[in-house]
Amino acid sequence: MTGGPAREDALALRGIVKSYGSTRALRGVDLTLQPGAIQALIGPNGSGKSTLVKCLAGDLRPDRGEVLLGGVGRPGFASPTQARSAGVSVVHQDPECFEELSVADNIVIARPPRRGVGPWSVRDRAATVAVASRVLRRVGADIDPRERLRNLSLADRTLVAICRAIVEDVRFLVLDEPTAALGRDDAERVYRVCHAVREAGAGVLVVTHRLHEVVTHASRVTALRDGAIHADLSAESSSVEELVGLVADARSGRKEVVGVSPRDRAVVVSTHELDGDGYEGPVDVQLRAGEVTTVAGLPGSGANHFVRQLCGVAARARGEVRISHPDAQGAMGFVGESRRDEGVFPDMSVLDNMVIAAIDGPSWLPIRRRRLDARARQVAEQLGIVTASLDAPISSLSGGNQQKALIGRWVVADISVLGLEEPTNGLDVGAREDVYRAVGDLVGANKAVVARCTDEQEAAQLGDVILVFTEGRLVASLPGDATPGAVLEVSTPIVTHRRGMNES
Numbered sequence: 246m247t248g249g250p251a252r253e254d255a256l257a258l259r260g261i262v263k264s265y266g267s268t269r270a271l272r273g274v275d276l277t278l279q280p281g282a283i284q285a286l287i288g289p290n291g292s293g294k295s296t297l298v299k300c301l302a303g304d305l306r307p308d309r310g311e312v313l314l315g316g317v318g319r320p321g322f323a324s325p326t327q328a329r330s331a332g333v334s335v336v337h338q339d340p341e342c343f344e345e346l347s348v349a350d351n352i353v354i355a356r357p358p359r360r361g362v363g364p365w366s367v368r369d370r371a372a373t374v375a376v377a378s379r380v381l382r383r384v385g386a387d388i389d390p391r392e393r394l395r396n397l398s399l400a401d402r403t404l405v406a407i408c409r410a411i412v413e414d415v416r417f418l419v420l421d422e423p424t425a426a427l428g429r430d431d432a433e434r435v436y437r438v439c440h441a442v443r444e445a446g447a448g449v450l451v452v453t454h455r456l457h458e459v460v461t462h463a464s465r466v467t468a469l470r471d472g473a474i475h476a477d478l479s480a481e482s483s484s485v486e487e488l489v490g491l492v493a494d495a496r497s498g499r500k501e502v503v504g505v506s507p508r509d510r511a512v513v514v515s516t517h518e519l520d521g522d523g524y525e526g527p528v529d530v531q532l533r534a535g536e537v538t539t540v541a542g543l544p545g546s547g548a549n550h551f552v553r554q555l556c557g558v559a560a561r562a563r564g565e566v567r568i569s570h571p572d573a574q575g576a577m578g579f580v581g582e583s584r585r586d587e588g589v590f591p592d593m594s595v596l597d598n599m600v601i602a603a604i605d606g607p608s609w610l611p612i613r614r615r616r617l618d619a620r621a622r623q624v625a626e627q628l629g630i631v632t633a634s635l636d637a638p639i640s641s642l643s644g645g646n647q648q649k650a651l652i653g654r655w656v657v658a659d660i661s662v663l664g665l666e667e668p669t670n671g672l673d674v675g676a677r678e679d680v681y682r683a684v685g686d687l688v689g690a691n692k693a694v695v696a697r698c699t700d701e702q703e704a705a706q707l708g709d710v711i712l713v714f715t716e717g718r719l720v721a722s723l724p725g726d727a728t729p730g731a732v733l734e735v736s737t738p739i740v741t742h743r744r745g746m747n748e749s
C-alpha cells in the first residue's frame with residue numbers, strides 16, 4: 246500500500262488493473278492520496294501514469310480493483326461528471342478545450358452561471374466573466390477572460406484548463422503533466438495553485454517528468470514502471486538524482502549514435518531583415534548544415550514567434566527566409582509544441598504518421614511504400630518508441646512516445662532542415678536522451694536543426710549556436726559551449742532595459 250493507511254477522507258486506488266486490448270497498462274496498482282498534501286507521480290513514458298489518471302477521473306473504468314473515497318469503495322467512477330461531483334477534478338495531459346469559445350466560457354463550461362428562475366433563466370454573461378476573472382487571478386494568470394481561446398498560447402491554455410478544474414471546490418485535484426508546456430514562471434504559478442489547494446485541505450496529485458519539481462513541491466512521490474508501483478517514498482528526503490534512477494534505468498540496450506559524417510556547415514537557411522509580430526527585427530541569422538541552433542528565451546520574449554516565422558508556420562511582417570539546401574532533398578520539417586493541434590493524425594497508425602511526410606508522387610507504389618515502412622520501423626527502433634504495434638493508432642501511444650514518432654516522421658522524410666518547439670516536452674529522462682541522440686544523428690547526417698527551448702539547460706546542451714531572445718529582441722548569439730547559467734543571464738530581462746523599452 247502506498248502513501249500510508251487510507252484515512253476516511255483519503256482517495257485510494259486498490260488493485261487497479263487496466264488493459265487496452267493486449268496491452269496491460271496497469272497491473273494491480275495501489276495508490277492513496279491524502280488530503281492536504283501534494284503527491285507526485287513519476288515514471289517512464291508509457292508506464293501507465295495517464296491511464297491511472299483516467300481511472301481516477303472516471304474516463305476509464307478499471308478492469309479490476311476499486312476506487313475508495315470517504316470510506317466508500319466502488320469499481321471506479323462511472324463518468325467524469327460523477328468523479329467531479331465527488332470532488333475529484335482532473336486536468337488531462339492534452340486537455341480538451343473549446344477553441345471558438347471565450348476563456349471565461351471555457352472555464353465555467355461544466356456549470357455556466359445563469360440568472361432568472363426555472364425555464365426563464367438565461368446565461369449570465371457578467372457572472373461568467375466575473376467568476377473567470379476571480380479564478381484567473383487566483384492562478385496569477387494575466388489572461389483576458391473575453392479572449393477567444395484559439396488566440397491563446399499553449400501555456401495560457403494550460404492555465405485556463407487548470408482554472409476550469411478549480412473553479413468549483415475540489416477535494417482532490419489531479420494534474421497530468423501540467424507543466425510540460427510551461428516556462429519556469431508559469432510552472433511556478435501552477436505550483437502556487439497546488440499549494441493553495443493543499444492549504445485549503447484538498448489533496449493534489451501531479452504527474453511530471455520534471456523531477457526537480459517533485460523534490461521542491463511534493464511531500465510524497467510514487468514511481469510507476471510497466472504499470473506497477475515501482476517505488477513510493479518521501480519526496481522531501483529524496484534527491485533529483487535518486488528520482489532519475491527510478492525513472493531512467495527502466496530501459497536497457499538503447500542504441501548508440503550511428504556513424505557521424507563530417508559536418509560541412511554550409512548555410513542552408515538564412516533570414517534577411519526578418520521582423521514580425523512578437524519581436525522586433527531586423528533579425529539576420531543563418532542555420533548551418535550539421536549544426537543545432539537553439540533559440541532560448543522566456544515566454545513572451547519573442548523566441549516562439551521568431552522560430553515559427555523562420556520555419557514558415559507563421560506569417561512574417563517583413564523580411565525574408567531563404568532556403569538554400571545543397572543536397573536539395575526535401576526542405577523543412579516542423580514539430581510544433583502542440584502535438585494534438587498540429588502534430589498527430591490521431592486515427593492513423595503510428596506507421597502512417599511516420600511515413601506521411603515522405604509520401605510524394607509515386608509513393609503509393611507498393612515497393613516504395615514497403616521501403617518507407619521499413620525505414621519507419623528502423624527509426625522507431627532507434628528512437629525507442631514503445632508500442633505493442635506500429636500498426637496501432639497513434640492515439641494509443643503514451644504522450645512521450647507520440648512525441649518521438651513526430652520527430653521520427655521527419656527523420657523518415659529525410660528533410661534538410663528541422664524546426665522543433667520544446668522537443669522534449671513530456672519526455673522522461675531516458676526518452677529525452679533518445680531525442681537528443683536523434684537530433685545528434687540528424688546533424689551528423691548534415692541536416693540543420695533549429696529548436697526553441699525555453700529551458701536554458703536544454704538550450705545550452707543541444708545548441709551548437711544559442712540565440713537568446715529577451716523582451717522582443719534577439720539579444721545574444723552564444724557559442725555551443727555556453728553554460729546554462731550564461732544563457733539564463735542574458736535571457737533574464739533587466740529592469741533598466743524594460744524601462745527603456747516602455748519609454749520608446
Ligand SMILES: Nc1ncnc2c1ncn2[C@@H]1O[C@H](COP(=O)(O)OP(=O)(O)OP(=O)(O)O)[C@@H](O)[C@H]1O
Nearest residue numbers: 265270290291292293294295296641642643644645
Ligand atoms: N487508447 C489506448 N489504446 C491502446 N493502448 C493505449 C491507449 N492509451 C494508452 N495505451 C498504452 O498504455 C500504456 C500506458 O500508457 P499511458 O498513456 O498511461 O502512459 P504514461 O505513463 O502516461 O506515458 P507518458 O509519460 O508518455 O505520458 C502504453 O503502453 C500505451 O501505449
Ligand SMILES: [Mg+2]
Nearest residue numbers: 294295338644
Ligand atoms: Mg501520460
